[in-house]
Amino acid sequence: MKTQVVIVGAGPAGTGLAISLKKQGIESILLEKESFPRLHVGESMTGECGASVRALGLEQEMAKFHYPVKWGTMVYGTDGRNSFYVPVMGRNSEDSLFKQSTWQVRRADFDKMLLDVCEDQGIKTIKGMATDVLRNEQGIPCGVKYKNGDGEELEIHADMVADASGQNTFLSTKGVAGKRTMGKYAKQLAVFSHFEGVVRPTPGEDGQLMTDDTIIFYQKRNHWAWMIPINDKLVSVGVVTPAEYFRSSRKSMKDFLLSEMMTLNPELTKRLGDAVMVEDAHSCANYSYQIHEFAGPGYICVGDAHRFIDPIFSLGMHFTLVECRKAADAIADYLGGKTAGLEQPFADYMKFCELGMDNVQVLLDVFWSYPFAFSLYIKDPKYRDGFVDLFAGRCYVEDPPACIKKLRGLQAEIPDAEMAAA
Ligand SMILES: Cc1cc2nc3c(=O)[nH]c(=O)nc-3n(C[C@H](O)[C@H](O)[C@H](O)COP(=O)(O)OP(=O)(O)OC[C@H]3O[C@@H](n4cnc5c(N)ncnc54)[C@H](O)[C@@H]3O)c2cc1C
Missing domain, CATH: 3.30.9.100 (D-Amino Acid Oxidase; Chain A, domain 2)
Structure with a gap:
């Protein structure tokens, strides 16, 4: 079997990427080891996560489920x-700033809804577990091996492999992406x-x-x-x-x-x-980890497949859905030949992902180390809007607003030992 992009995992990262690729005219196959609906943690959306759901064209689908409005x-x-x-x-x-709402979802329903949308759009889903990566003569990933429900070993050939396997971090375990290192809240x-x-x-x-x-x-x-x-x-x-x-x-x-x-x-x-x-x-x-080299010729990781920090402020699905859109653009450039010859064709994608996550890491570190100061600053009119932006997921900012500058100052004061013990 042959496709342009084989996507390992059909959680929000996998289905969101497949839908975003389809919009670019790129064909993909989703490979998922579980039968949906399946229980999953991660039910609360941020404001910008809701916006991503709308951007994927899913508002009407969401209305059918009468999800709680947050x-x-x-x-x-x-x-x-x-x-x-x-x-x-x-x-x-x-x-x-304006008043906005987002959703809370039962992930078993939400993830199944996304998968159904993919199937309605003609995106093929295969039930099976990816077990290994296929490589071409230059060592570049060009597909995966997988086991289907009957235990048969089969192959999907592709121009690219996208890892959306969540905490399984498939491409890292296969030595394609970099090594997984422990996060601060591991x-x-x-x-x-x-x-x-x-x-x-x-x-x-x-x-x-x-x-x-x-x-x-x-x-x-x-x-x-x-x-x-x-x-x-x-x-x-x-x-x-x-x-x-x-x-x-x-x-x-x-x-x-x-x-x-x-x-x-x-x-x-x-x-x-x-x-x-x-x-x-x-x-x-053990849900807190990071993989530094998470994309390269023939492969890309999206969502939890490369980094997760801490769940307290419900930002996981937001990162995931933003990354789907960015990854689809980067894949289009790569498959279209614009970046194909570069040693690191996904440098901008990785830089973008890390920028947002690093800013949120600051928010979390300060919350955990200085909860009292955090509760004061968040009510301070000088910083309030900056906090509201970060909680919504507007964290992909190069030029940090006053709030992030303040948080960075506090983060720098956290004793190393305290961070290591976290
Ligand atoms: C305790 C906790 C609470 C959280 N709460 C929130 C929250 O309130 N709000 C929020 O936005 N986020 C929350 N998150 C984060 C959120 O759950 C994740 O960020 C989100 O699910 C990531 O989506 P994903 O598609 O990358 O991974 P997943 O949703 O985990 O999907 C990965 C898929 O890949 C499949 N898979 C794995 N390996 C293979 C393989 N080898 N072959 C085939 N398929 C494979 C899996 O079966 C799975 O379906 C929380 C996380 C934790 C740990």
């Missing part, structure tokens, strides 16, 4: 102190499930009650929980702690989740008194 994120500090609310806001052509564990009967309302920007917003509950450094409404009845609840803390509790995942819900933060406890857990407890560990 207007902001409420962060409850320890014992109710240091709390703050960040509204979802867009920027218009006059560079002014030793963490998230345990999560879905609940009914959760008390949802929180005070929004003007004090009005919001029922569909994301709520974050902070306890202490690297110890927090989320509540994300994913439909009329269901709320996703997750607890994130150091993995060692979970191990030393000697509890099952379910008991750990239930006991943390009662102790982590009083605001969380009071919302879950009558809640019923309707899904098994799942976990996700």
Whole structure:
């Protein structure tokens, strides 16, 4: 079988890339090892992530699912102190902020919806697990080997291989992309499930009650929980702690989740008194990492396949969908011959991705090391708009606004030992 781009993984990175390539007239095949719908973590969108969904032409599809509409994120500090609310806001052509909304999604439905859209557009999907990379005489990737459901070893030949395998980081494990290095928040564990009967309302920007917003509950450094409404009845609840803390509790995942819900933060406890857990407890560990060389002749990584920092401010899908569009442009230039002869045809793509993620890394580092200062600066009118931009995902900025400059100054003061221990 032969195509222009074989895409490993059909999560948002894979399907988003396939749709973006199709718009450029480039043919792709999606290779996915799981049967959809499948459960996945990562349900809250930022404002700019919602904009990416609209840019993919999916607003009508989204309406069919009646996803909860998110207007902001409420962060409850320890014992109710240091709390703050960040509204979802867009920027218009006059560079002014305006009130905007985005969505919360049940990923099983959302990812299946994206895959259905691909199939409707004639993009071929193959059920199978990529096991190896094919290379041409120059050693450049030119397809993949995969195992189908019957255990048969088959091949897909392509002009390029795109890695959208998420945390599996397929091309790095095959020695095509660079080595995976641990991120600053690597030793963490998230345990999560879905609940009914959760008390949802929180005070929004003007004090009005919001029922569909994301709520974050902070306890202490690297110890927090989320509540994300994913439909009329269901709320996703997750607890994130150091993995060692979970191990030393000697509890099952379910008991750990239930006991943390009662102790982590009083605001969380009071919302879950009558809640019923309707899904098994799942976990996700070692999710913070980075691959520096993540594109080159014949290959490109998109989304979690090259970097993930920390989930607290729900920026993962945003990075992923922005990168899909950028990657599709870069692939068009490469396959069209514009950059094909260059030693590093994807230098601009990689620089762009790292710029956005590095700016968000600063935001996260300061939040974790100086939560009190963070809660003050975010309310300071001098920096407020900059924070609103970063939370929305407007982080791809070369010339940093006052907010990022301030955060960088604070980041520089974080002791090395503290960062290493994170
Ligand atoms: C605890 C936690 C909470 C999060 N919360 C949020 C949130 O609220 N909002 C948000 O925006 N982001 C969140 N994220 C991040 C978000 O989940 C990811 O950024 C997003 O899912 C990345 O999409 P992706 O397509 O790159 O990877 P994935 O969604 O993981 O998709 C990868 C796909 O590749 C397939 N695959 C893997 N290997 C192979 C193979 N060898 N062959 C074939 N198929 C393969 C997998 O089956 C999978 O379907 C969170 C992350 C974590 C860890």
